[in-house]
Amino acid sequence: MSGSAHTAGHAAGYTPHGHGDHGHTIVPIITLRLVLASLLFFTVLTVFLSRGEAWLSNFLNFDIPQWVNVVIALSIATVKTAIVVLYFMQLKYDNPLNAMIFIFTLLTVAFFLGFTMIDLGNRQTIDRFKGVSISPGGTGLRGDGPITVRAQEFARLEGHHAHHHAAEHVERGGLTTAGFRTPVPEIGSSPQYARPVRGLTLPGLAPAPTSDVSGGHSANGH
Amino acid sequence: MATIDLGKHGGGNGGLPGHDHHGADDLSRPYHERYHAAHHFEDREHEFDAVKMGVWLFLATEILLFSGMFCAYAIFRLMYPEAFVNGSHHLDWRWGLLNTVILLMSSYWVAAAVRHAQTNNQKWLQINVFLTFLAGLAFLIIKFVFEYAKKYKEGLLPGKFYSFGGDATAHEPLWWAIYWGATGIHASHVIVGMGLFVWVWLRSRRGHFGPGHYNAVEGVGLYWHIVDIVWIFLFPMLYLIH
Numbered sequence: 001m002s003g004s005a006h007t008a009g010h011a012a013g014y015t016p017h018g019h020g021d022h023g024h025t026i027v028p029i030i031t032l033r034l035v036l037a038s039l040l041f042f043t044v045l046t047v048f049l050s051r052g053e054a055w056l057s058n059f060l061n062f063d064i065p066q067w068v069n070v071v072i073a074l075s076i077a078t079v080k081t082a083i084v085v086l087y088f089m090q091l092k093y094d095n096p097l098n099a100m101i102f103i104f105t106l107l108t109v110a111f112f113l114g115f116t117m118i119d120l121g122n123r124q125t126i127d128r129f130k131g132v133s134i135s136p137g138g139t140g141l142r143g144d145g146p147i148t149v150r151a152q153e154f155a156r157l158e159g160h161h162a163h164h165h166a167a168e169h170v171e172r173g174g175l176t177t178a179g180f181r182t183p184v185p186e187i188g189s190s191p192q193y194a195r196p197v198r199g200l201t202l203p204g205l206a207p208a209p210t211s212d213v214s215g216g217h218s219a220n221g222h
Numbered sequence: 223m224a225t226i227d228l229g230k231h232g233g234g235n236g237g238l239p240g241h242d243h244h245g246a247d248d249l250s251r252p253y254h255e256r257y258h259a260a261h262h263f264e265d266r267e268h269e270f271d272a273v274k275m276g277v278w279l280f281l282a283t284e285i286l287l288f289s290g291m292f293c294a295y296a297i298f299r300l301m302y303p304e305a306f307v308n309g310s311h312h313l314d315w316r317w318g319l320l321n322t323v324i325l326l327m328s329s330y331w332v333a334a335a336v337r338h339a340q341t342n343n344q345k346w347l348q349i350n351v352f353l354t355f356l357a358g359l360a361f362l363i364i365k366f367v368f369e370y371a372k373k374y375k376e377g378l379l380p381g382k383f384y385s386f387g388g389d390a391t392a393h394e395p396l397w398w399a400i401y402w403g404a405t406g407i408h409a410s411h412v413i414v415g416m417g418l419f420v421w422v423w424l425r426s427r428r429g430h431f432g433p434g435h436y437n438a439v440e441g442v443g444l445y446w447h448i449v450d451i452v453w454i455f456l457f458p459m460l461y462l463i464h
Contacts, residue, residue, distance in 0.1 A: 024270070026224040026340045027333070036330040043322050043457075047315065050462035057464065066303065073458035080454045088333040089447045095271060098278040105282040109289040116293050120300060 025093035035087045039080055046076045226340055226433050254339075254432030270437055277441040281448050284411075288452050291404045295459060298400060302393040309389075309397030310463040312378060317368055318461035321361050322453060328357030329450040332419075332443040339426075339436035347431060351423045351439070354446065358416040365409055373398075404456055411449045418442045 053069055056062045086092040091099045249256070263269035299306045335350035337343075377385030380399040389395075422442050425431065431439050 024226045024340065026226060026337060028224075029334065029337065032330060032333050032337065035333075036326065039326045039329075040323065043319065043326065046458050046462065047319055050315070050458070050464060054464040069464070073462055074455075077455045077458055081451050084329060084447055084451055084454070088329055089444055095274070098275060101275070101278045101282055105285045109285060112286075112289060113293055113296065116297065117300075120297055 025090065027087065027090065027093070031087060035083055038083060042076050042080045046073055049073075049076075252429045252432060254430060254435040257430075257435040266434060270440075273437045273441060274444075277444050281444060284445075284448055288407070291400070291407065292455065292459075295400050295404065298393075298396050302391070302396060304391045305393035305397050307463050308391050309394045309401070310460060312373070312376075313369070313401075313461050315461040317364055318457050321364050322457045324357050324361050324364075325450045325453050328354045328361075329447055331357065332439075332446050336436065336439050336443050339431040339439045340433055342432045344426070344429065344432075347439070348423060348426045351419055351426055355416055355419040355423060358412050358419065361412055362409060362416075365405065401460060404460070408449065408452055408456060411452070415442070415446050415449055418445065 049072060050069070053064050056064065085102065091102060257266065259266045259269040263272065331350045331353045335347055335354065338347035338350060373379070377383075377387075378398050379385070380402040381395070384395040384398060386394075419442060422431075422438050425438060
């Protein structure tokens with residue numbers, strides 16, 4: 001399906017002027033076919049490795065850690081992408097400006113994914129202050145119902161809890177009248193830690209601190 | 223390696239006809255040889271570079287669009303790995319493999335189509351563009367008839383439409399939201415690409431493309447390659463989880 005026999009003649013026919021800057025590369029048909037062959041090879045390779053991993057796990061009870069499989073699969077996909085971009089999309093022969101557009105897009109994606117992963121990995125540090133942890137669910141189909149209902153229920157329980165264990169909270173350096181779901185480490189109180197407890201609690205969700213709960217002082221960051 | 227130079231063919235004088243050394247306005251010559259760059263371009267070379275850069279800028283937005291889905295995938299897979307493993311077991315990797323091979327073949331055909339335009343091989347230009355269209359059609363038939371229809375019957379649908387009763391783990395509906403979202407947006411890109419290939423094919427039959435002018439073949443081809451690249455990632459991420 002090539003018609004590569006007479007290409008040289010035609011190509012030569014269209015290079016009479018030769019500006020001196022750049023011409024349009026005609027990628028040889030053999031290059032395109034080798035690229036296709038290597039893409040098919042890498043596809044078979046990734047399926048083979050995935051099936052092999054499943055086989056090892058099912059029949060030999062040997063489990064390769066999931067992150068290893070993910071890294072291998074994504075590495076193969078990245079190699080395939082590089083081949084497509086360089087040869088099929090001709091970035092290798094193209095105006096470098098287009099390659100720069102592509103590379104800057106990849107950098108943007110890297111920032112986007114990277115910062116999201118940093119956020120995901122550090123959720124625990126802010127969940128403490130928000131008072132409501134991320135709970136399983138979110139689909140509205142299973143779990144304890146919509147997150148708003150759970151938040152109200154949680155606030156009610158926490159208020160109850162705080163009422164009975166207020167002394168304990170103060171002893172541990174507890175920071176809020178609502179209390180925490182997880183034990184608070186012995187870090188003492190400070191304005192930074194105390195402020196978000198109230199700031200991030202939606203009005204109406206948490207009961208107002210009662211006068212007999214001495215933890216109310218610490219919430220203001222003494 | 224062979225190169226061609228569009229520079230002084232057509233245009234070259236601000237698009238005014240009749241001053242070209244190559245008889246660009248002789249109507250007996252094919253369209254792609256008579257073609258003038260649009261009047262706001264110096265010549266065809268200038269137009270080609272601008273068009274191609276425009277396509278690349280558009281592809282940058284496409285990459286960002288799909289990276290949003292990959293980001294959602296990463297978040298929910300890290301949070302609920304079991305749901306993703308169990309959800310993925312509903313998919314048949316063999317259909318995914320077949321569709322991957324089909325898209326890779328089509329990428330080759332469209333890359334070869336650009337080459338056939340550059341070398342003025344009109345017959346194989348038309349055949350390759352048509353083959354690419356057929357590959358897109360085959361991809362969609364496999365996707366809809368053998369995959370989507372089955373999931374639809376089983377109630378393995380996104381969001382509130384989810385009605386499957388036999389999940390092994392909680393949060394599997396999240397997996398199906400990601401699956402339908404990612405493959406659905408990808409499939410809609412395939413449909414758009416097929417429409418573009420019909421346009422390129424009709425124009426190629428009229429002799430619009432040749433060594434001096436093949437912007438549309440090149441641009442639609444680049445778009446098609448990005449659609450292929452997205453599937454290169456979706457295939458292992460959706461079908462090959464264990």
